[in-house]
Amino acid sequence: QEQLVESGGGVVQPGRSLRLSCAASGFTLSASGMHWVRQPPGRGLEWLTFISPDGTHKYYADSVQGRCTISRDESSNTLFLEMNSLNIEDTAVYYCAKDWAPVDAFDIWGQGTLVTVSS
Amino acid sequence: SSELTQDPTVSVALGQKVTITCQGDSLRIYYASWYQQKPRQAPLLVFYGQNNRPSGIPDRFSGSSSGNTASLTITGAQAEDEADYYCNSRDSNGFHTFWVFGGGTRLTVL
Numbered sequence: 651q652e653q654l655v656e657s658g659g660g661v662v663q664p665g666r667s668l669r670l671s672c673a674a675s676g677f678t679l680s681a682s683g684m685h686w687v688r689q690p691p692g693r694g695l696e697w698l699t700f701i702s703p704d705g706t707h708k709y710y711a712d713s714v715q716g717r718c719t720i721s722r723d724e725s726s727n728t729l730f731l732e733m734n735s736l737n738i739e740d741t742a743v744y745y746c747a748k749d750w751a752p753v754d755a756f757d758i759w760g761q762g763t764l765v766t767v768s769s
Numbered sequence: 770s771s772e773l774t775q776d777p778t779v780s781v782a783l784g785q786k787v788t789i790t791c792q793g794d795s796l797r798i799y800y801a802s803w804y805q806q807k808p809r810q811a812p813l814l815v816f817y818g819q820n821n822r823p824s825g826i827p828d829r830f831s832g833s834s835s836g837n838t839a840s841l842t843i844t845g846a847q848a849e850d851e852a853d854y855y856c857n858s859r860d861s862n863g864f865h866t867f868w869v870f871g872g873g874t875r876l877t878v879l
Binding site: 685687694695696697700707709710711745747750753754755756757759760761762 | 799800802804806811812813814817818821823853855857858859865866867868869870871872873
């Protein structure tokens, strides 16, 4: 059974950095593209970033370009999202999602981890 | 940047048919995928591509696409279908690939 479990959320001060993790089970990250998506409280979904199966292609939304890095560790089958210079607008539930190529759909989602940026 | 436009709210009487639409230029090239999200839950893929439902999704969910508009139809809406629905598609500007979600449609089953 394919499953994703995010961790690393919490309260972070403005200007600081964070690193979120997404542990995958039931499939291998190196065989799948992966996304990070976030959802501010009471608002809609926002796509943030994608990493290709071979890890060579990484794409970012304009809203986080330059502040955000997607990466993965094959030995632990874990995906990461690092964000710096956090501001209040980064407060959201952060989801990792598996890319179902070639149908361009997000077929497996984690339960999400809440990041609250507050002083 | 690309945008996908959805009606913010839609309502349907129990057992009736409802269509949720999604408009955007990227849909002229790429198929939409559709996600159902209930309160305090992660999104769930309910439809994708030209005419595909993931395993376990009831066949009352169907979809279509024409020009710059994709549609998700629920034929015989049930109380458990009350949720937020989001469309998504890939897009590209020739240099950069990205994905975009619509603003979401809150479906109320009356």
